[in-house]
Amino acid sequence: MDAVVFLLTLGAVCRITRFITKDELAAGFRSWVADRFGDESKISYLITCGWCVGVWTSASIVPLAYLIGGTIGFQAFTMTLTLSYLVGLAATWLD
Template sequence: MEPITALTALGATARITRLLGRDTITYPLRDAIARKATPQNEGDKPPGLWSWINDLIGCPWCVSIWVGAGVTPVAIEWGNTLAYQWPAAALTLSWVTGLVAQHWDAR
């Protein structure tokens, strides 16, 4: 794998992880999953798969491994194509811009 492909895979993984687990634009999806994962009655067990998905998207370390497991084979197989390079570069630039903005806002 070319170094630039590896870097954009890293950036794409980081950005998708952030999008799934923290960004406000995906809050409605996370909220719907949380409602499905919450037992109807206090003594009931939470629904298995929904509870697991809810826990997964609430943990950046947990979700990043699954996102990375999806991004890596795509990068290996299609990393030298524009169909991979453009979206991966856009996701990477979005992630880097978010980090820079977060740093500047903290000052």
């Protein structure tokens, strides 16, 4: 895996993790899990913990990066997620 694919994969994992754990668009999913399993359940904790979600996100994206990281499709997808993450960080710092 070359450095470009690694960095794009890193950015994609960061964005997906952020989406699941913090994004307002995923709040319904987090609420559903809390209602279904309880606020104090392990699964509710799992989907709000960046460290936890990051492990599972990485475990699903890294094999793809290894197998198809050199393709335009994978790089375009991960670049979109990486840029989205970076824009979010910049907006947070600049606001």
